Amino acid sequence: MRKIVKTSGITILVASLIGCSSSVQFVSRSESENKTAAEQGQSNQVASSPSPPSQLADYALKKSVDPLPNDMYFKDYGTNQFVSAAKDRLSTFAADVDTASYTIMRNFIKDGNLPPAEAIRVEEFINFFPTSYPAPTDQTFAIQADSGPSPFQKNLQVVRIGIKGKELRAEERKPANLIFVIDVSGSMNRENRLELVKKSLHVLVDQLQPTDTVGIVVYGSEGRVLLPQTSAEDKQAILSAIDDLQPEGSTNAEEGLVLGYEMAARSFKPNAINRVILCSDGVANVGETGAEGILRSIEDYARKDIHLSTFGFGMGNYNDVLMEQLANKGEGNYAYIDTFSEARRIFTESLTGTLQTIARDVKIQVEFDPKKVDSYRLIGYENRDVRDKDFRNDKTDAGEIGAGHSVTALYEVKLASPAHADLGTVRVRYHNAASQKVEEISEPVKVHNALSPEVAFLAAVAEYGELLRESPYAERSSLVDVLKLAEATATGEEQLEFVRLVKDSMAISRN
Numbered sequence: 333m334r335k336i337v338k339t340s341g342i343t344i345l346v347a348s349l350i351g352c353s354s355s356v357q358f359v360s361r362s363e364s365e366n367k368t369a370a371e372q373g374q375s376n377q378v379a380s381s382p383s384p385p386s387q388l389a390d391y392a393l394k395k396s397v398d399p400l401p402n403d404m405y406f407k408d409y410g411t412n413q414f415v416s417a418a419k420d421r422l423s424t425f426a427a428d429v430d431t432a433s434y435t436i437m438r439n440f441i442k443d444g445n446l447p448p449a450e451a452i453r454v455e456e457f458i459n460f461f462p463t464s465y466p467a468p469t470d471q472t473f474a475i476q477a478d479s480g481p482s483p484f485q486k487n488l489q490v491v492r493i494g495i496k497g498k499e500l501r502a503e504e505r506k507p508a509n510l511i512f513v514i515d516v517s518g519s520m521n522r523e524n525r526l527e528l529v530k531k532s533l534h535v536l537v538d539q540l541q542p543t544d545t546v547g548i549v550v551y552g553s554e555g556r557v558l559l560p561q562t563s564a565e566d567k568q569a570i571l572s573a574i575d576d577l578q579p580e581g582s583t584n585a586e587e588g589l590v591l592g593y594e595m596a597a598r599s600f601k602p603n604a605i606n607r608v609i610l611c612s613d614g615v616a617n618v619g620e621t622g623a624e625g626i627l628r629s630i631e632d633y634a635r636k637d638i639h640l641s642t643f644g645f646g647m648g649n650y651n652d653v654l655m656e657q658l659a660n661k662g663e664g665n666y667a668y669i670d671t672f673s674e675a676r677r678i679f680t681e682s683l684t685g686t687l688q689t690i691a692r693d694v695k696i697q698v699e700f701d702p703k704k705v706d707s708y709r710l711i712g713y714e715n716r717d718v719r720d721k722d723f724r725n726d727k728t729d730a731g732e733i734g735a736g737h738s739v740t741a742l743y744e745v746k747l748a749s750p751a752h753a754d755l756g757t758v759r760v761r762y763h764n765a766a767s768q769k770v771e772e773i774s775e776p777v778k779v780h781n782a783l784s785p786e787v788a789f790l791a792a793v794a795e796y797g798e799l800l801r802e803s804p805y806a807e808r809s810s811l812v813d814v815l816k817l818a819e820a821t822a823t824g825e826e827q828l829e830f831v832r833l834v835k836d837s838m839a840i841s842r843n
Contacts, residue, residue, distance in 0.1 A: 403615060403649045403650075403651070404647070404648065404649060404650050404651075404652075405614075405650070405651040405652060405653045405654070406448060406450035406451045406652050406653060407450060407652075407653045407715075408449070408450045409453070409714035409715040410714050411714065411801070411803050411804065411805070412709050412710045412711070412712070412713070412714055413709060414707040414708065414709045414744075414746070415707060415708055415709065416706070416707050417700045417701070417702040417705040417706060417707060417708060417748075418702045418706075420720075421699055421700050421701070421702055421705075421756070422697060422698070422699055422700075422720040422723075423697065423698045423700070423708065423710055423743070424695060424696070424697040424698075424717075424718045424719065424720045424722070424723050425695070425696055425710065425713045425716045425717055425718055425741070426693075426694065426695055426696075426713075426716040426717075426718055426729075426730035426731040427495070427694035427695070427696055427716075427730065427731035427733055427739045427760075428455055428456070428459065428713065428716050428731050428739065429459060429665055429731070429732075429733055429734070429737050429739055430453075430456050430459070430656065430659065430665055430666040430667065431456050431459060431460045431667050431668075432456060432644055432652065432655070432656065432666050432667050432668035433451060433452060433453040433456035433457065433652075433668075434456050434457045434460040435460070435667070435668040435669070435670050435674055436451055436644075436652065436668050436670075437451065437452065437457070437800065437833075438670060438833060439647055439668075439670040440647075441833050441836050441837055441840070442670075442836075443647070444840060445840065446800065446837065446840055446841065447800060449800065449801040449802045450801075451652065452797050452800050452801035453712060453714075453715070453797075454711055454712035454794055454797035454798060454801070455711070455712030455713045455716070455741065456712075457712075457793050457794065457796065457797040458711075458712065458740050458741075458742060458790050458793055458794055458797075459738075459739060459740055460793075460826070461789070461790065461793065461826055461827065461830075462738075462824070462826065463494060463496075463738050463740060463786065464786060465494050465495075465496035465738050466496065467496050467497075467498060467499045467736065468496065468497075468498050471498070471771075471773065472497065472498055472690055472691055472762065472764055472766075472771060473495045473496065473497055473498070473691070473733075473760055473762070473773060474495065474496045475493075475494070475495050475758060475760060475773060475774070475775040476492070476493075476494035476495070476496070476775075477491070477492070477493050477494070477758045477775050477776065477777040477778060478491075478492055478777070478778045478779075478780055478784075478787070479491040479492065479745065479755060479777060479778065479779055479780065480779075480780045480781065480782050480783035480784075480787065481781075481782065481783070482744065482791070483783065483788055483791055483792070483817050484791070484795055484808060484809045484813060485744070485808055487746060488744050488745060488746055489744070489745040489746075489747060489755075489779075490742060490743070490744065490745075490783060490787065490791050491698075491708070491742065491743040491744075491745050491755065491777060492740065492741075492742055492783075492787045492790070493696060493698060493740070493741045493742075493743070493758050493777075494738060494739065494740045494741075495694075495696070495733075495738065495739050495760055496736075496737075496738045497685070497690050497691065497733050497734065497735060497736055497737050497738065498690060498735065498736070499735060499736040500684055500688065500690075500735040500736065501684075502539075502541075502683075502684055504684075505541075505605075505684045505687065505688050505735070506603065506604050506605050506688055507541070507543040507544055507545075507601065507604045507605065508540065508541075508544040508545070508604065508605040508607065508687050509544070509545050509561075509596065509599055509600070509601045509604050509605065509606045509607070510540075510544065510545065510546050510547070510605075510607055510608075510609055510687075511546075511547045511548075511549060511592045511593075511595050511596045511599075511607070511608045511609065512533060512546065512547070512548045512549070512574075512592075512609050512611065513549045513550075513551070513588050513589060513591075513592035513608055513609065513610045513611070513612075514529060514533075514548065514549070514550045514551075514558075514577065514588075514611050514612075515529075515550075515551060515583065515585065515588070515610075515611060515612035515613060516550045516551065516552050516577055516578065516579055516580055517551070517552045517553075517579065517580070517581060517582055517583035517584075518552070518579055518580070518581060518582070518583075519579075519583065519613055519615060519646070519649055520579050520612075520613065520645070520646070521579035522646060522648060522649075523646055523647065523648070525613065525645040525646035526577060526578075526579055526645075528645055528669065528671075528672065528675070529577070529611045529645055530574050530575060530577060531672055531675060532611070532643070532669055532672070532675035532678075532679060533574050533611070534571060534574065535675050535676055535679040535680055536609075536679040536683070537564070537567055537570050537571055537574070538567070539679060539680060539683045540564035540567070541564060542563065542564055542565045543564070544563075544564040545561050545562060545563055545564060545599065546559070546561070546562055546564060546570050547559055547560055547561040547562065547595045547596075547599065548570075548573055548574070549588055549591045549592045549595060550577065550588065551583070551584050551585060551587055551588025551591075552579070552580040552581035552582065552583065552584070553580070553581030553582045553583075553584055554581075554584050554587055555584055555587035555588040555589075555590065555591045556591070557591060557595065558573055558577075559573040560595075561595065561599045583615060585612065585614075589608070589610070589630075590629075592608045592610075593608060593629070593630075593633050593638065596608055596633070596638045597633070597636070597638065600636075600637075600638065605687050605688055605689075606637055606638045606639070607638070607639050607640070607641060607664065607687060608633075608638065608639070608640045608641070608662070609640075609641050609643065610640060610641070610642045610643065610655075610658065611643050611645060612642070612643075612644065612645070612655070613644065613645055613646040613649060613650045613651070614642075614644060614650060614651030614652065614653075614654045614655040615649050615650065615651050627657065627658075627661045630658065630661045630662045631661050631662075631729075633662070634661065634662055634663040639662055639663045639664045639689065639732070640658060640659060640661075640662025640663070640664045641659060641662070641664035641665050641666070641667075641686065642655045642656075642658050642659040642662075642664065642665075642666045642667075643666075643667055643668070643669055643678075644666070644667070644668040644669065645668075645669055652668075655668075663689070663692060663732045664732065665686065665732070665734070682734075682736075682737075684734070684735050684736065685734035685735045685736045685737045686734060687734070688734055688735050689732050689733065689734055689735075689765050690733060690734060690735050690764075690765050690766070691732070691733050691762040691763060691764060691765055692730075692732050692762065692763040692765060693726070693728065693729060693730040693731070693732075693762060693763050694730055694731045694732065694733050694739075694760065694761075694762040695718055695722075695723055695728070695730045695731075695760070695761050695762070696739075696741065696758065696759070696760055697720070697723045697758070697759045697760075697761070698743070698756060698757070698758045698759075698777070699756045699757045699758075699759070700745070700755060700756040700777075701754070701755060701756045702748070703748060704747060704748055704749065704751045704753070704754075704755050704756075705745055705746070705747060705748055705755055705756065706746040706747060706748040707745070707746045708743050708744065708745045708746070709743060709744045709745075709805070710741065710742075710743055711741075711742045711743065711744065711794050711798070712741075712742075712794070712797070713741060716731070718730060723759070723761060724761065724772075726761075726763070726770050730762075733762075740790060742790060742791065742794050744805070751779050752779060753779065754776035754777055754778060754779065755777040755778075755779060756776070756777045757774055757775070757776055757777065758774065758775055758776075758777055759772060759773070759774040760772065760773050760774070785821045785823075786821075788817060788820075788821045789817070789818060789821040789822060789827060791817070792814050792817040792818040792821065793818075793830065795809055795813070795814050795817075796811070796814045796818075796830075796834060796837075799811060799814065800837075811834060811837055811838045811841065812838070814834055815831065815834045815835065815838065818830060818831050818834055819831055
C-alpha cells in the first residue's frame with residue numbers, strides 16, 4: 333500500500349482545436365490546494381482532477397457539439413509519499429511499459445516549452461530507456477533487484493526493481509490479425525500529423541509477414557471501413573489505402589472504435605495476435621459515446637483476446653488521459669509518436685514486443701524488511717496502484733507485457749540501520765499467455781556499495797521527472813545536479829539525447 337498526495341494540478345488547456353489558430357497559448361491553469369494523506373482519508377487513494385471545461389470526461393469520450401478551443405488534457409495522479417515499513421511492509425503495483433509521457437515531454441522541450449506538471453508520469457520516463465537485463469532462458473520473466481546509495485540524498489538508498497520478459501525471434505511471432513483505426517478528422521491535418529501516421533504505418537506494414545493480415549477503419553464525422561481484411565502478401569494494396577488517407581470532417585472516435593472492434597471480432601483468429609491499433613490525437617467532438625460504456629466494451633473484447641494499442645500524434649489539441657486509459661482497458665500499450673525516428677523504434681526495433689503479449693495482469697509486490705528499512709517511497713506508478721491483498725487475487729486487472737520487454741521501478745529507501753544483507757523480497761505474479769496458467773516468481777533485494785552506471789542514469793532520469801512535475805521530493809536537487817549525473821553515466825543514442833534535453837530544459841527555465 334502507498335500513500336499518495338496530490339501536489340497540484342488541474343487539466344491544462346493549450347493551443348487550438350479544429351479550424352482554429354494553431355498558435356500555442358495557455359488558456360487556463362489553476363493550482364489546487366495541497367492535500368495530505370490525512371485529508372484524503374485513505375492512504376492509497378488518488379485524488380482526481382476536476383473535469384475539463386469542454387466536458388470531455390477523464391478516461392472517455394464525450395459528446396460535444398461546440399468544443400472549446402485550445403484543448404490538451406492531462407491528469408495529475410498525485411505523488412507517492414514515504415511509507416513506514418513497520419506499519420506497511422508491502423508495496424504493490426501493476427507493471428507498466430508505456431512510454432508516451434516521455435516523448436510528449438520531449439516534444440514540448442523541442443518546441444521550446446517546459447511540459448505541464450500534469451503531463452509527467454515518471455515511470456514512463458524510466459521505462460523509455462533500454463536496459464541490459466539478461467533475458468530468461470527457462471521461464472517467462474527474470475528479476476533484477478538491487479540497491480545502492482542515492483546520488484541525490486545522502487541518507488537514502490535507491491532500490492531498483494527490474495523484470496525482463498522472454499525474447500522471441502521475429503519468425504517465432506504468432507501471425508498477426510491487425511485492425512488499424514485511424515483518425516482522419518480535420519484536427520489530424522494540423523502539424524502534418526496525419527502524414528506522420530502514414531509514414532509510421534508504412535514502417536509497421538513493411539515488417540509484417542505473409543501470414544499477417546490488415547484491415548483499416550477510418551473515422552472523421554463518421555466511421556467507415558476503408559480496407560477489408562487483407563493479407564500482408566498484398567502489401568501494396570495496404571500501403572495504397574494508407575497513402576490515400578485525407579483529413580475530413582469532425583471526430584467520431586466512438587464509431588471508428590466500434591467498427592474496428594467489430595471487424596477484429598469477425599476476422600478473429602485463434603492462436604494468433606488479434607489487435608486493434610488506434611492512431612489519433614485522442615480528441616472527439618461528435619458521437620454519443622457513453623463514457624463508461626466504451627471502456628466496458630473494450631474490456632469485454634480484451635477478455636476475448638482482442639487487445640488495443642494506442643499511438644498518439646500531434647500537439648495543441650491532444651487527450652493524453654483518454655489515450656492512456658483506452659490502452660489500459662484494452663490490455664495494450666500506449667506510445668506517443670513525435671518523430672519518424674520514434675515510429676521506427678516502436679515498429680521496427682520493438683515490433684514483436686509491441687504486438688505479442690507474453691503475460692497479462694502482471695503485478696509486482698515488494699516486501700521490505702522493517703528491521704532493515706525504516707521507510708520507502710515508490711517513484712511514479714501513482715495510477716498503477718494495486719491493493720496489497722489483491723496481489724494474489726487473479727481477477728484483478730494489471731499490466732500486460734510483450735515479448736522481450738523490460739519493466740523498471742525505482743524506490744527511495746531510508747534504512748533503519750546500516751544494511752549489508754537483503755532489504756526484502758520482490759515477487760512478480762502474472763498470467764502466462766502461452767500456458768494460460770498463473771505463475772509467481774521471487775528474488776531478494778540485494779544491497780551494493782554503489783549504484784551501477786545504468787541505475788545511476790535511471791536515477792537521474794527519475795529526478796528529472798520529479799523536477800518537471802514539481803514534486804516536493806525534488807526540492808533537494810536541481811537540473812544542474814541531474815545534468816552532472818546524466819553526463820557521467822550516459823551511453824547510447826537515447827541516453828545522450830536525454831542529456832541534450834536536460835540542457836535545453838535549463839535554457840528554457842532561464843527565460
